[in-house]
Amino acid sequence: MTLSLPQSLIKGLNARSRNGGGAIDSLVAAAIAAYLDRPLHTLFQVSTSRSLVAGKYAGAITCEKLLEHGDFGLGTFAGLHGEMIIVDGHIFRIEGSGAIFEALPTDEAPFATVTRFDPAVDVTLPAMASFDDLKTHLDTFRRTDNLFYAIRLDGVFKTIRTRAVCAPAPGATLLDAAKTQHEFEFTDCKGTLIGIYSPIFSGAISVPGYHIHYLSDDRTQGGHLLELKTGQVRLRVQELEDFHIALPENEEFLKADLSRDTSNDLDKAESGH
Template identity: 40%
Template sequence: MGTERLLTERIRGLIRPASSSGRHQGAGRTPELGREVYQNSIMAALIDGVYDGDVAVEQLLERGDFGVGTFNHLNGEMLVLDGTCFHLSANGRVETARKEDLSPFSVMVRFAPDEALEVPTPMDRPELTQLIDDRTRGPNLIYSVRVDGNFSEVRTRTVREQSAPYPPLIQASADQAETVFTGLQGTLAGFRTPEYLQGISVAGYHLHFIDELHTRGGHCLDFRILSGTVSICEHTALRIRLPAVGKFLDADLSSPDLGEQIRDVEGR
């Protein structure tokens, strides 16, 4: 079966919400909505340069209070915490996004943690992600993750706004702004996604960072945490909204090295 057909079959199987079974149901959550991940577009489209958004921040916040993504024309990173959407710009500024701002790719949930645990000792990224992996029920469900803590170092990158005709993401990210923050309090937030969803989403850990004053942040490449709290929420349904206009309609979603491109762009 070719790559394009594989991707098509995987998308078809994910459009409908899955079963709502899980360890716990968070307070006030319905079986379907409480476990659902809402995703606008797919990562393969972003890799191919589909940067024109057609979903507004206001619409995204109707779907959840926690999430990550990017903005129109690839203009910076998106981080949604506690119902507030932050715009993390390549120039280093962090602003509250306007409700009319558009996004070409974003992932949203209603965050109600199943479990919270303390970071027992200072940890780097591989050690902390292993700690989280050990508390999940396995590799094949989606988990939203929030880490609030004291970081000795956080390395981030932020993509720069692009102009049409848009280059593929692997080229656009070559000019990204990278920053190293040291000795600060802040929050890591994002998702751990199964490998079989690579290309539909970002497999593995996809985390964004913001400091406690909401003045600095970006897409997290690496970190070392000294102390903090990890909150984990399990999700058993994925709803994907596919753009029905623009470049998405004829984008190349079947690149044979799609996974490698995503890993390069994500910095791992």
């Protein structure tokens, strides 16, 4: 497809692209999608899970920029300073102490995954007794193991166990950091779970399987989901067939040795407690 555009628009596009707006193709696609009110089913990720496991926590993108790529997602903050959850276009930081703040536009993330949430599934699920039980239900709403999915659950949780990372000493790997994380247990609470399902084959760059973060409706409780018992909950699911990854250009990332398969460490750090 070839388009003729006025010179002024071409200049504007080039300028935006040079100033960190990304490739011209994706700028044009995003502009047309916004004009037609057709969200792109794109998952945008910054950096890789493997560099996080290797202890590379330097900020690679600001929260302000992250929100240009979506209104839904999860990740962590520079220095591994808390868990990130993005709900309805707002980014929250869940600190190791358990305190929760809305992130500043200038706060930075070393790793994050976002999308513009446009669910095709919207159903009510019955009460579930465990995370495994929830996974079994979620599996029935995926037609394949080989695409990414955005998952949102809203409702009442009988119990919910989360963790939040504490900023570790420089040089600590993700597994070291996981040893000093804090765990929280909440009962009879109302809130939102934001999750991404990533295919197993994407394990070097993503967190394979279901990766879910929690935030209560009153914004006082949250974290990376470890276990739960639910009441009746609303489930929304979006299939994502387009995956974009932005790799950091900072020295830390460029010089990191990311050749080792660290999937066992990642699994322990994400599910360990």
